[in-house]
Amino acid sequence: MSIVADLSEELLSRKRSIEPDEARELVRLPAEELPALLSLAHEVRRHWWGDGVELESLISAKTGGCQEDCAFCAQSIHFDSPAQRHAFLPLDEVLGAARATEASGASDFCIVVAVRGPDRRMMDDVLEAIGAIRADTSLEVHCSLGLLERHQAEALRDAGVLRYNHNLEAARSFFPEIVSTHTWEERVETCRLVNDVGMGLCSGGIIGMGETWEQRIELAYQLRELGPVEIPLNFLNPRPGTPLAHRAPLQPTEALRTIAMFRLIFPDIIIRYAGGRELVMRDAQALGIVGGVNGMIVGNYLTTAGRPASEDVRMVADLGQEVVRRRAQ
Numbered sequence: 422m423s424i425v426a427d428l429s430e431e432l433l434s435r436k437r438s439i440e441p442d443e444a445r446e447l448v449r450l451p452a453e454e455l456p457a458l459l460s461l462a463h464e465v466r467r468h469w470w471g472d473g474v475e476l477e478s479l480i481s482a483k484t485g486g487c488q489e490d491c492a493f494c495a496q497s498i499h500f501d502s503p504a505q506r507h508a509f510l511p512l513d514e515v516l517g518a519a520r521a522t523e524a525s526g527a528s529d530f531c532i533v534v535a536v537r538g539p540d541r542r543m544m545d546d547v548l549e550a551i552g553a554i555r556a557d558t559s560l561e562v563h564c565s566l567g568l569l570e571r572h573q574a575e576a577l578r579d580a581g582v583l584r585y586n587h588n589l590e591a592a593r594s595f596f597p598e599i600v601s602t603h604t605w606e607e608r609v610e611t612c613r614l615v616n617d618v619g620m621g622l623c624s625g626g627i628i629g630m631g632e633t634w635e636q637r638i639e640l641a642y643q644l645r646e647l648g649p650v651e652i653p654l655n656f657l658n659p660r661p662g663t664p665l666a667h668r669a670p671l672q673p674t675e676a677l678r679t680i681a682m683f684r685l686i687f688p689d690i691i692i693r694y695a696g697g698r699e700l701v702m703r704d705a706q707a708l709g710i711v712g713g714v715n716g717m718i719v720g721n722y723l724t725t726a727g728r729p730a731s732e733d734v735r736m737v738a739d740l741g742q743e744v745v746r747r748r749a750q
């Protein structure tokens with residue numbers, strides 16, 4: 422009997438996730454067993470989380486001009502990327518984007534800014550925007566503002582922020598090859614702070630930056646120690662001018678294996694399709710939804726355009742799934 426069939430009985434009858442050695446075995450499965458792996462990942466998510474797909478939209482409320490040097494990012498001042506740059510958007514623009522998000526069928530809206538961490542003025546702008554969005558829409562508000570101090574995390578929680586996004590980006594052993602201006606440990610500290618103050622932690626990474634399969638597995642288990650309620654999986658979309666500009670995008674089948682592996686390590690939380698899926702997955706995007714994914718970022722990403730949210734809503738419906746709204750913590 423293959424490992425997929427063995428695990429199927431185990432994972433569906435006992436709420437357990439796979440162990441690192443099992444993950445290693447699964448990512449080495451021959452290509453003909455990929456459909457069985459995806460099917461198991463889908464069954465596990467249906468069994469432990471349920472049906473449906475949660476949609477979230479984000480706004481890049483402050484774009485470009487970031488002091489950090491994350492090698493995948495077109496918003497860093499260290500690279501010569503042709504990315505747009507703007508200060509914190511006027512409140513009516515942020516509110517307009519939130520209303521459009523609600524109209525698209527998404528339930529969650531994330532305010533993202535390109536900074537190492539927010540200063541006082543940025544916090545004031547963000548808190549004002551959160552208050553306005555919560556007063557005017559029924560959206561759950563998330564934030565992604567970089568490294569936080571405790572008083573900032575508490576202020577966001579008190580303002581009603583449901584989840585805070587802070588990706589580990591990469592495994593500890595690979596992170597120094599991607600970022601030199603802050604450490605992996607600093608990122609972990611902010612993740613722990615988010616948990617400590619009682620916001621839901623949304624933390625994932627970017628796949629396809631040159632890491633090995635072993636480092637993808639390492640990232641997954643390092644995330645598991647942090648207890649996220651949601652994992653965004655980004656696939657590298659190589660941006661011109663960045664040090665990763667010339668990396669070839671992942672193969673769709675490699676992305677699908679990654680999704681299935683994460684699902685089997687995290688049976689009952691949101692695994693969210695994030696940046697790069699259109700480029701990397703192409704026509705295979707739908708397979709991710711029946712291979713472990715239960716959340717999507719829809720609309721545009723931070724510096725790249727996504728496809729219209731209506732196409733994703735249709736894809737979800739075509740797969741016999743519903744767009745759902747739920748609290749995952």
Ligand code: SF4
Pocket residue numbers: 487488489490491494495496497534535536537567
């Ligand atoms: S990923 Fe974030 S912190 Fe890193 S350079 Fe881009 S905006 Fe700055």
